[in-house]
Structures are given as structure tokens and as C-alpha cells.
Amino acid sequence: MEKDMKAQPPSRLETEEITKESFRQNASLNEKILLCEGMFTDLRDDHDIRKLTRARIESMLYASNLKQSEAPINVHIGRQGINQWIWENNVIPEIPTNVLKEYLKQKLTYDAFAFYNEYIMVRELSQKIAAHLKIPVSDILDKQFTDNEVLTYLSSSFATTGRKQNLMAFIVQHANQFLQTTLQDTEKYSLLFTPLKTNKGTPVHPKIEMYMKQLTKEGKSDHTKARVKTHINSLLVWLVDNMKDFVACQSHTVPILSIKETHLQEFRSYLLKKQRKGEYSLITISECIYAIRSFFLFLKKTFGFPDPAKKIKSIKAARYRFRNLPTKEQVTVFFNVIEVYSENPLMERIAFQFMLTLGLRSMEISQVSWNDINMEIRTICIHSKGGKYHELPLSGELYRDLKMFHSVPSKSTYLFGDDPKRIVRKFQNNYKLYSHIAGWTFPGGLHLFRHCFVTNLVGQNPPPQVIQALTRVIKMDTVSLYTHLNQISNWLSQEVNKLDYSYRGGK
Secondary structure, X not given: OHHHHHHOOOOHHHHHHHHHOOOOOOHHHHHHHHHOOOOOOOOOOOOOHHHOXXXXXXXXXXXXXXXXXXXXXXXXXXXHHHHHHHHHHHHHHHOOOHHHHHHHHOOXXXXXXXXXXXXXXXXXXXXXXXXXXXXXXXXXXXXXHHOHHHHHHHHHHXXXXXXXXXXXXXXXXXXXXXXXXXXXXXXXXHOOXXXXXXXXXXXXXXXXXXXXXXXXXXXXXXXXXXXXXXXHHHHHHHHHHHOHHHOOOOHHHOOHHHOOHHHHHHHHHHHHHXXXXXXXXXXXXXXXXXXXXXXXXXXXXXXXXXXXOOOOOOOOOOOOOOOOOOOHHHHHHHHHHHHHHOOOHHHHHHHHHHHHHHOOOHHHHHOOXXXXXXXXXXXXXXXOHHHOEEXXXXXXXXXXXXXXXXXXXXXXXXXXXXXXXXXXXXXXXXXXXXXXXXXXXXOOOOOHHHHHHHHHHHOOOOOHHHHHHHHOOOXXXXXXXXXXXXXXXXXXHHHHHHXXXXXXXXX
């Protein structure tokens, strides 16, 4: 009897636990993948992650590293050279008229990211004028900045922020100087711009604030919380504007207990109409309904409120959106830009390698400290979503750079600074600068590197369990959102099916 029991295969639950555990949580997995060459010599079973050696895992992560080039590196210039690069490569060839060039010339002493934003704002102004006059940007003349009709148009369509109004005030003043128009004209034009209203912020419903605190406890990012808050608040605003039961309320005073299933069904129909008109995307309304259902479920669990969203049908939407990703050569150019213009090339090279080679998210990078890195056994412990920890191997160029960086004295709390939010913001801003100089036109920000990482990993055709472990996702279908090998390829679905089959086989 005992022999029969020992011969039985692991149950489905046991199989799932093995698959879902991270490197750090699974001690035997840690030993077999990270610390030694493995106990099993027969690697014919490509779907047993426990039989993979550390060498094979490192090969998946590092052997096909996108940053592999011996392209020559230019002399280090530093951050102060970025403004001059933008001036020579963007301002001079792209920005028309002496007035706009003079405005940007006075901003050359700004920090690189601030100057970049000024250039983007001036470029937006040029494009608006060109579209309005139906002429090429290069044909815009200084005299058009004193045209009453043009200024009236810009006052309503462009000068919507304090910075943009300051730009317009400069243009009106200097255009008149260039063209020797009268002071009375300048004063007349300045009257076109109405003072901006001070935005003190719209009050938020107390129950939404409570839900935001719960999401914070769950480890949700600020971006996710802001999106959820917007979705739930859109419901409350719609109720106030469209339902007679709430006409006497404001969005932040809506009595939650008065919201019924019929109200939510009406709102769902409203969203679908907007989607059919092309005003909302299907994924947007899908996320909106999901946020509302989660919100009312939270209220039921916390306060015992009835759940009017219980029977509201979700809206299915494909979250996958194909992305063009940078080539190896384009990635090389990006890293060369770091070498030339970064204040600390070694540090930033490591940070962007973390994203590209190990698929770290920006918040994960901001929380890496030397306590998470074991230089002797070459591993890094990653603080992931929901307070989870994952351990991955270090090797190749990333490990060599870390050894160099480790020899530099530092009193910072984390590897890249003291404040995680500032660290993320710094890399987000610098990514925009470096990608701009590198000539990248890919949409999105830092998260693009995670898309590169997952696509590169999946392209090596590893076992599905390995994909799940190295990408650190709970559900395998999440991986498909980051995979851009071929928009119509069904390869990943087939691999997921293999994983599902292994579960069924354990029944």
C-alpha cells in the first residue's frame, strides 16, 4: 500500500504550487536552477522546469542579450551637451521664425529635460499654426504672430496652461519688436488671453478614497490607482448628470447605497454607445466596468453594502496591442547615447540593463539595494508586485558592471538613490531624452524594455513554466500582452495549452 502511494503522480494542486512558486520560495528549484548544474542529466522533458540548469537559464537571459555590439563609443560629453544636441539637430532645422528660435535660445541654460519640454511645446505651437493656416511648418513667418485671427485661434486652442501662455506672451511682445508694430497693438493682443482659472482640485468621494487606500495596501501602482479612480468617478459624474435620483448631488456626495443595478445597467449601455461611436475604445470600457465591479465588491466586503454590480456583465476586450520593438542595432545606439550624455553612464547602463535583460519594472528597479544582490553566488532578489520576492541569476555584462559599481562608495538607501518615486521619475525623464537622441519613435516609456525582454525570452522557445517564472507573472495569458514576435502567431497559445495539459494530466 505504501509503495502504491509513493508511486502516485503529484496531484493537480501540488503541480500548480510547484509551477507558481518563485525561485526564492522554492528551495529545491533555487538549488537546481541557480546554484548548480542540476541533478538531472536527461533534459528531454522540456516542460519540467526543475530539470533546467542554471547555465541554460543564464543562456536564455544573457546569451541573446539585445545589447551585443562592439560599435565605437564616442567621447563622454555629459548631460550639459543634450541641449546643444537638441538645438543643432531639432531647433535649427525644424523650428521656423526668429521669434520661436529666440524663445528657445533663452532656455538653453535650463536642465536638459526642461529644455526638451520647451522644444516640444514650441514644436506643438508650430504644428498648430501650420494646420490652421494649411501651410507647411517651414512656411510660417514672424508676421503671422501679429495676425489677430491667428492669435485668437491660439488663445483658445493652444494657450491652455501657464507655460503655454508665457510662450504666447513672449511671442506677442517679440513679434511686435521684430516688425516694429505699436505698443497699443501689443496691449490689444494681450487682452485676447484670458487668465487661467486656478484648479484647486475636484473633491473625491470618501468611499473612493477608502478604496484607494485598500489598493495601496495591495501594492497597486500610482498609475493603476489613478486609472481606477477616474473610472469610478466617471460613473458618479454620469449619475449626477443623467439620473434624476442624483440630480441634487455632486459627484463626491452621491449616496452609494442609492446606486441600484438599473443605474449601472444604464451606465454600461452608455459606455457601449460611446464605443460604437468611436469615442471610447473597447479596452477602456472593459477596464471601467471591471473597476466599478471591484469597487462595489470592496464596499460589500468592508461595510456589508448590497452589491448592485454583481449581475453587471463584464465587457470582453482583447488587451493585446502589437508593438514594433527596437532592433539590436537600435538598442546599441540607445546605450551609446547613455555613454555619451549620461551624468553617470555606469549606473544608468545597469538600470536599463535590468529592464532589458531581466524584465524589471520601473518600481522594482527603484527598490533594488545592495542587500538584494549576492555577488558571490551571482543572484538578485527582486521586490515584485504584491510584496512578492523573486530571485534571478546575474551574469555577463550586467554582472561585470555591477562589480564595477559595487566598488564605488555610496550612502544611498537604494542602488540608484534614496526616494523610489524620484528614481522612477528620473529614469522616465532620461529615457525620453536618450530615446529622442537615439531616434526612437516607439510609443510608450520605460515599460517598452519589459516588452523587449519578454519577446526576446519567448522567442527562444523555452518551456512555459520557465516563461512564467522568469517573467514573474501569476497568469500565463499575461505574457501574451508582452509578446510581439508576430501579431497573428498562435505560438504562445499553444505553449499555454501545454501547461494546461500538464495540469489536467495531474488529475
